[in-house]
Amino acid sequence: MGHVQPPTPAAETAVLERADSLPAKTPKKAALASFLGSTLEYYDFFIYGTAAALVFPRIFFPGGDPVVALLGAMATFGVGYLARPLGGVIMSHFGDRIGRKQALMITLVIMGVASIGIGFLPTYDQVGYWATALLLVGRLAQGFSAGAEAAGASTLTMEHSPEGRRGFFTSFVMTGYASGMVLSTVVFIPLAALPEEQLLGWGWRVPFWLSAVVLLVAYWIRTRLEEPPVFEETVEAKKPKGIPAAEVLKTQWRDVLRVALVMLFSVMQTTFTVYALAYATGKGIGLDRTLMLTVNALTIGLSMFTIPLAGIISDRFGRKKVLLVGSLGCAITSFGYFWAISEHNIALIFVFGFLNMSVFYSCWNGVWTVFFPEMFPAPVRYSGMAIGSQVGLILTGFAPAIATVLAQPGPGGWIPVAVFTVACLAVSAIAIATARETHRTPLEELGLPRQRSSFASR
Structure with a gap:
């Protein structure tokens, strides 16, 4: 073997200068920015879901059959998820090319403007089907924005996080989900x-108008956030020549497909928060809508504490174990x-909701935001997570509509x-079980063992 020459003083100086020029990791600031951004995104996304369950069937659709109107409202909720893959592909391209921060600023503004605009829409009685069409446009804009937000916020926060604590800091992305859901x-x-x-x-419009407050705060915080050091390092040296999504x-x-299949976990969330709300407050059951909204607020509000705990546990014991426990627990408690609800048992509604x-859905929300970006290397990390997760979420968006079709009359109609x-x-x-465990993999090595593209060898 030949003798390996040690680096020259000039080379060492160049490396040190390069390191000094990189921005420092700011995990707390990144977690706060992601928390506030996700709060806005999910606040806006779920005020729509709540309104779709309680109000929209009566003001954006023609009168007549209430089941048809409810199905239409649930379908518009799902349409937002059709736009999410497009938003994920387009904005992740910019996120992998020009920076995570810039892409996230754009998505934030799109969501805020779309939600505020929905609050000013005319109703069906005023303009007929134009009202329904405008509602769809607003929902599509929400979906476009949400398709890029979670992947971008997760990627940015994970790359700012210290080794051994990536799960904890990145969990604040979905703590923002809980915050936004509770606010809505x-x-x-x-x-x-x-x-x-x-x-x-006028009452239903107020939550949409209040989006302006969260938008201003989140925008201000994000303007003060730096790009992650790992992105600054790879943007020049290892940036793929082609389109990141294609790369x-x-x-x-296989990893993109795996992410899409793992994402089916989130069907649990829209079924719980949107369909179950409509089911419980509908004519067949007739529970008080304020009661059911309180159940949603309390159970998801408590997850603001359990989501970071799940992230901490995943840092210690692994991502897959926490996710698999969550999937089993959610399967049992959903029944x-x-x-x-069908028994009108208020105490057990709270117990099983909790x-x-x-508990169990927090195992998901505390881990998937770090589990997915850890599957990909930095140059295509945003794109890989965004494409896989948003394709997987299409079924999630239409889960309330599918549930409406599957439900049967009578006490056991909820079983399907x-x-x-x-x-x-x-x-x-099953998809989780086939993935690699990555909680102990160094940031610079994530995604590389399976990576066969040209930038892996540069």
């Missing part, structure tokens, strides 16, 4: 108690939750819905 529900609780004429007239599909299509959302949810959880669990 809490805002709707007093409005849901309004006289019906006022709720349908990751060429070299890691209990729907049964408790176990489902606060629970079976559908558990089937999605089973597919997700």
